[in-house]
Amino acid sequence: MNLEKVIFGFFVLLAATLNFGFFIGDIDNPALHNIYELFAALAVSLIATVLKFGDRTQIGAVHLATSLVADLQLIAAGVVWVWASEISDQGMTATHTASMVSLSGGALLANLVSVILLVTETVTFHRG
Amino acid sequence: MSNPLLVFWAVFSRREPRGRPPSRAYIESTNQASSTIFLVMRRMRAPLITLIVIFSVSVVGLTLIPGIGPDGQPARISLFESFYFMSYTATTIGFGELPWPFTPAQRLWVTFSIYLSVVGWAYAIGSLLTLLQDRAFRQALAMRRFTRKVARLREPFFLMAGYGRAGELLAKDFDALGEQLVVIDDSSDRIDALELGSYHSDIPGLAADAANPHHLNAAGLEHPSCAGVLALTNNDETNLAVTMTAALLRPDLPVVSRTVSAPIAERMRAFGTPAVVNPFDRFGEHLRLALNAPASYQLLTWLEAGPGAELPERGRPPTDGRWVICGYGRFGREITADLRAADLEVTIIEPAELGAPEPGVIVGDASEPTVLARADLPSAVGLVAGTDNDTTNLSMLATARRLNPQLFLVARQNQPTSAALFEAMRLDALLVPTEVVAHEVYAQLSTPMLWRFIQEMPARGDQWAADLIGRLRFNCGEELPALWKIKLDREQAPALGGWLAEGRVTLGNLIRSPEDRARRLRVVPLLLLRGGEAVLTPDGETVLAGDDELLFAGQGSERRELESTLVIDSTGAYVLFDEHIPSSWVWRKLSRKKSTPSTLEERQDTTSRQG
Numbered sequence: 001m002n003l004e005k006v007i008f009g010f011f012v013l014l015a016a017t018l019n020f021g022f023f024i025g026d027i028d029n030p031a032l033h034n035i036y037e038l039f040a041a042l043a044v045s046l047i048a049t050v051l052k053f054g055d056r057t058q059i060g061a062v063h064l065a066t067s068l069v070a071d072l073q074l075i076a077a078g079v080v081w082v083w084a085s086e087i088s089d090q091g092m093t094a095t096h097t098a099s100m101v102s103l104s105g106g107a108l109l110a111n112l113v114s115v116i117l118l119v120t121e122t123v124t125f126h127r128g
Numbered sequence: 129m130s131n132p133l134l135v136f137w138a139v140f141s142r143r144e145p146r147g148r149p150p151s152r153a154y155i156e157s158t159n160q161a162s163s164t165i166f167l168v169m170r171r172m173r174a175p176l177i178t179l180i181v182i183f184s185v186s187v188v189g190l191t192l193i194p195g196i197g198p199d200g201q202p203a204r205i206s207l208f209e210s211f212y213f214m215s216y217t218a219t220t221i222g223f224g225e226l227p228w229p230f231t232p233a234q235r236l237w238v239t240f241s242i243y244l245s246v247v248g249w250a251y252a253i254g255s256l257l258t259l260l261q262d263r264a265f266r267q268a269l270a271m272r273r274f275t276r277k278v279a280r281l282r283e284p285f286f287l288m289a290g291y292g293r294a295g296e297l298l299a300k301d302f303d304a305l306g307e308q309l310v311v312i313d314d315s316s317d318r319i320d321a322l323e324l325g326s327y328h329s330d331i332p333g334l335a336a337d338a339a340n341p342h343h344l345n346a347a348g349l350e351h352p353s354c355a356g357v358l359a360l361t362n363n364d365e366t367n368l369a370v371t372m373t374a375a376l377l378r379p380d381l382p383v384v385s386r387t388v389s390a391p392i393a394e395r396m397r398a399f400g401t402p403a404v405v406n407p408f409d410r411f412g413e414h415l416r417l418a419l420n421a422p423a424s425y426q427l428l429t430w431l432e433a434g435p436g437a438e439l440p441e442r443g444r445p446p447t448d449g450r451w452v453i454c455g456y457g458r459f460g461r462e463i464t465a466d467l468r469a470a471d472l473e474v475t476i477i478e479p480a481e482l483g484a485p486e487p488g489v490i491v492g493d494a495s496e497p498t499v500l501a502r503a504d505l506p507s508a509v510g511l512v513a514g515t516d517n518d519t520t521n522l523s524m525l526a527t528a529r530r531l532n533p534q535l536f537l538v539a540r541q542n543q544p545t546s547a548a549l550f551e552a553m554r555l556d557a558l559l560v561p562t563e564v565v566a567h568e569v570y571a572q573l574s575t576p577m578l579w580r581f582i583q584e585m586p587a588r589g590d591q592w593a594a595d596l597i598g599r600l601r602f603n604c605g606e607e608l609p610a611l612w613k614i615k616l617d618r619e620q621a622p623a624l625g626g627w628l629a630e631g632r633v634t635l636g637n638l639i640r641s642p643e644d645r646a647r648r649l650r651v652v653p654l655l656l657l658r659g660g661e662a663v664l665t666p667d668g669e670t671v672l673a674g675d676d677e678l679l680f681a682g683q684g685s686e687r688r689e690l691e692s693t694l695v696i697d698s699t700g701a702y703v704l705f706d707e708h709i710p711s712s713w714v715w716r717k718l719s720r721k722k723s724t725p726s727t728l729e730e731r732q733d734t735t736s737r738q739g
Contacts, residue, residue, distance in 0.1 A: 035207055036188065043184035050177050054170030056163065082208045 011048040012118050015070065016111035018044055023108050027101045028094035035081060038104060042074040045107070048114070059121055066114045073107035164268035168259045175252040182248040186241035187214050193234050213238075218245035270334070271346060277332040278348040283308050286573065287347050287354055289338035289370045290361030291318045293544050294386065296325070297566035298358070301434045303327045305574055312338045312347045313361070339369035341377070349377055356573055359385040360565065364392045375399035384572055386565050388458055405568045407561035408459040412466035414564075415538065415557060419445045419470055421590035427597055428582060430608055432567035434574075437608040439601065443556055445536050449509030450475060454494035454524055459514045459540055459559070475503050495520045497527050510536035514559075518546040525553055577613050577679040580662055581655045588664060596652075596665060600681060603650040609681045611654070614694065616676045623693070623700035628674045633704060635678075636668025642692050642699045645706060649690055651682030 018041035025032030049067040052060060077100045084096035190210040197203030205213070209227055216223050217238065230238065259265055285308035288295055292313075299309055299322070309331050311322055316335035323333060336343040338361060348354050357378075359370035364387045371385045376399070383402035387393050393404045418425035426442045433440070451467050453460050456478040467474050477494040492499035494515070505511070511528045513521040521539050528535055538557040541550045550558055572579045585593065600609075614620055616628055627633050635656075641647040656666040657677040663670070666678075680687070693703045701707040710716050 039184070039188065039207055043180060046180050047177050050173050050180065053173055053176075054166045054168075056166050085206065086208055 008048075008051050009118060011044060011051055012111075012114050015041060015045040015048045015067075016108070016115050019070070019074070019104060019108045019111050023101060023104050025101075028098040030092040030094075030097045033097065033101055038074065038077060038081065038100075041104070041107070042071070042078060045070050045074055045111070059117060063114060063117055066110045066117070070107040070110040070114070073103050073110065077101075077103035077107070164264055165272075168262070168265055171259060172252075172255060175255040179248045179252045182241075182244050183214060183218065186218070186237075186245055187211050189237050189241065190214065190234065193231075193237050195228070195231050195234050198228050214241065214245065217242055218249060220246065271336070274332050274334045275346045277330075278310055278346065278351060281308060281310070281332075281348065281351065281353055284353050284355035285310050285348065285351075286356045286358055287344070287349060287374075288312070288358045288360060289344070289347075289366070290359065290386075291322055291333070292360065292362055293562035294565040294569075295358075295360045296321070297563060298360070298569055299325070299327065299331065301566070301570045301574070303329060303331075304435060307574075310347050312336060312343060314338065314366075337366075339366045341373045344370065344373050345377075349374060349381075354378065354381060356382045356384070358569060358573075359383065360569070361386075364389050368392055368396055371396045371402045372399050375402065382573070384569050386569075388561070403572055405565050405572075406462075407559070407564040407568075408462040410564050410568055411459075411559045411561075412462040415463065416466045416470050417586055418443055418557060419447060419467075419472075421586065421593065423590045423594035423597060424586050424588075427593045428585065429567075430597070431578065431582060431611075432571045433608060434567070434570055435608060435610050439597070439606050439608070445556065446509035448472065450507065451510040451512065452477065452503045452505065452508045452528075453512045453514060454478075454500075454521075455513070455515035455540075456489070457514070457516060459516075460512070463512055463514060463538075475508070477503055495523045495527075500524065500527055500531065505531040505535065508532065508535065510538065513537070513539040515540070516542055518542050518549070522546070522549055522553065525555070575611060575613055575679065577655050577657060577677065578611055580657070581664065581679060584662055584664055592665075599652050603652050604681060604683060609683055610687070611679060611681050612687055613677055613679045614690070616672060616674055616678070616694075621694040623695055623697045624672075625674070627700075627704065628672060628676075631671050631673070633672045634668065635666055635670040635672055637704045638672065638693065639690060640693075640703050642689055642703055645703050649682070649686045651680045651686045651690065653678055653680055655679040 018037060022033055022037040022041055045067065049064065049071055052064040052067055055061070055063065080096060080100040080103060081092075084090075084092050084100070088096070090096075187207065187210045190213065191204055191207050194202050194204055205227065213226060218241075286302065288299070288309050288311045290313055291299070291311045295311065295313070295318075299311070302309055306328070308329055311319070311331055311333040313319055313322075313333070313335060314337045319333040319335040322331060325331075332347075334343065334347060336346075338344060338359070341349075349357065357370065357374040359367040359374075361367055361370075367385050367387055371383050374381055374383045379400055383400070384405060385396050385402045386405050386407070387396065388406060388408055390406070390409075393406060396402050396404050414425060414428070417428065422442050422444065426440055429440050430437060450473040452475045453464055453467075454477045456464070456476050460476065460478070464474050464476065476489045477499060478489060478491060479493045490499065490502050492502070494500060494513075505528055511525070513524045513528075515521055515524075518541060521541075525537055525539055529537065536557075537553070537555045538559070539550060539553070539555050540559045540561070541547065542561075544560075544562070547560070571582055616624060618625060621628075624633055635653060639649045639651055639653070641649055653666055654664070655678070656663040656670065656672075657679075658673065658675075672678075680690075682690075693699050698709050701709050710719055
């Protein structure tokens with residue numbers, strides 16, 4: 001067992017699960033989407049990105065790319081939340097919630113690709 | 129070029145990028161550099177993750193701790209406010225307690241997170257700075273920068289391995305000619321010297337071992353614009369490795385290689401046809417030429433010294449008599465062989481015992497006056513101080529001059545720092561190996577026609593050389609003028625095409641002034657090359673043909689006048705045949721006069737049809 005692989009797999013999966021937890025629920029209902037979950041998803045996703053630094057293989061490069069996409073989408077979702085709750089007059093409306101959650105949905109897709117890559121890598125790696 | 133289409137054709141047809149795919153070795157060398165950068169990213173993982181974790185914990189913690197709002201009611205600050213607060217606190221900017229004053233519980237948490245985050249930042253920034261100072265990382269960055277610079281070169285360049293004294297002299301010469309260079313040297317001091325040197329063009333330099341093919345590739349050996357390879361390091365093995373690499377990877381490139389050892393020279397010649405420069409060998413040949421033909425030697429050294437050089441003095445070496453050679457190393461042997469070949473008697477002084485006692489060899493330290501006295505200097509005509517120690521050479525020369533002031537003194541200078549001392553001795557001939565190499569390589573690469581000229585020149589005799597020096601001084605002055613070549617083809621001499629084919633162009637008529645054809649241009653034709661046949665200093669009666677190549681010496685203004693004759697029809701007709709023809713097409717049609725240079729009209733028609 002390789003401790004590095006454990007940590008790597010843990011963070012990649014955790015990023016995907018947190019993201020999924022935030023995304024699930026009615027898209028325009030603010031009560032179903034906890035902002036702390038978004039924050040946790042973003043922090044874990046950033047850690048997963050850093051863990052993917054310095055891998056020279058082709059699959060490592062795709063891993064890094066998917067993580068960067070997820071980070072970007074989650075940061076965008078966070079900015080939408082800040083805009084809605086702090087700057088705009090209406091507060092968290094259904095429109096704002098929907099756009100925030102859909103952005104995190106995009107990140108979820110990228111995270112799923114990450115997980116698929118992880119699984120593929122594990123399956124193709126014999127005698128691991 | 130009278131036809132604008134021809135100009136475009138000439139400009140664009142020259143750009144023919146040779147479709148040479150980069151080899152695997154090239155890709156590997158760039159990979160090598162990028163792997164170091166991957167390593168740096170990998171090493172930054174721990175500090176970055178620490179920073180993210182510390183930040184997340186502090187931010188979330190602050191939002192969870194209850195505070196008191198401006199209205200006195202309990203209120204928590206939002207994630208965004210908390211992130212904002214932590215950002216300016218952790219980076220030690222510290223705007224104060226925003227958006228409202230904190231409660232003691234919040235302050236307790238903030239105190240805790242300040243210490244945590246400051247440590248996190250210090251760790252991250254510290255690691256980053258350490259990595260930036262890392263030697264391997266800096267080398268990788270320098271390599272990347274160098275590789276990119278070389279890859280962007282679009283003009284032909286010479287790859288120079290070894291930037292010692294010879295390399296520096298050559299770089300100056302080539303820079304003056306407007307040639308681009310790429311330098312690789314294993315000493316970073318020399319690369320610093322290259323960067324400090326005042327050159328017109330930006331010369332990329334890499335501090336790396338030239339014997340490594342990866343480094344040579346990074347320096348552009350596989351680059352389509354690479355025009356030649358110069359192996360000029362002090363190390364014969366490295367030069368051999370460079371020659372070998374160049375011959376195997378780019379067999380089409382000319383290679384010039386420096387060595388002082390005959391066996392190494394043989395090994396170099398096993399790979400293709402490199403031009404091997406052995407400074408000792410060449411100096412011996414020069415000395416022999418100086419003894420037999422002082423004027424030829426004077427002309428040779430002048431032409432090899434590069435543009436702007438002063439005419440060297442003509443030495444008067446003794447033609448017969450006994451020579452004394454001190455130091456029978458590689459240099460001494462070459463000189464002895466050359467002097468003996470010139471039927472001169474030679475006495476050798478050598479400190480070490482040679483294998484078999486040879487006639488005329490005195491064993492002993494030549495810097496001791498008693499040993500020198502045994503060589504019977506008063507009856508000798510020349511002395512060669514050829515040891516590899518400058519102090520020994522200088523003391524020998526001083527003693528010898530005291531014993532016989534008439535001696536012809538030849539010395540070998542080893543260190544560039546001794547230059548002033550040797551100059552103060554006012555010697556008759558001085559070997560500076562690095563300068564011999566630089567001049568030789570310059571002559572071979574600056575214009576191939578100059579090299580041809582220098583090779584064929586000694587056969588023409590001393591009187592011919594003296595006359596030529598006289599002509600050069602009369603036409604161009606005491607400083608060596610620029611040497612340039614022209615080729616009488618459609619590109620460089622479009623105005624002459626038809627007349628050349630008819631055999632009506634003589635060299636004497638060609639070099640007349642376009643303003644007043646009674647005045648001869650102040651240029652000296654040095655060499656005429658026709659289909660591999662070389663004619664030295666062709667005279668005015670020579671009839672020129674198409675595709676002839678000519679090497680001229682002359683000032684730039686004279687060169688421009690000659691070029692206008694080659695390019696403009698009407699100027700050409702005036703200069704060659706004293707004919708005035710209208711220069712514009714309309715006037716030519718209007719005048720309807722069949723011009724005496726009969727082919728002119730027809731040729732115009734054919735070119736316009738082709739163009």
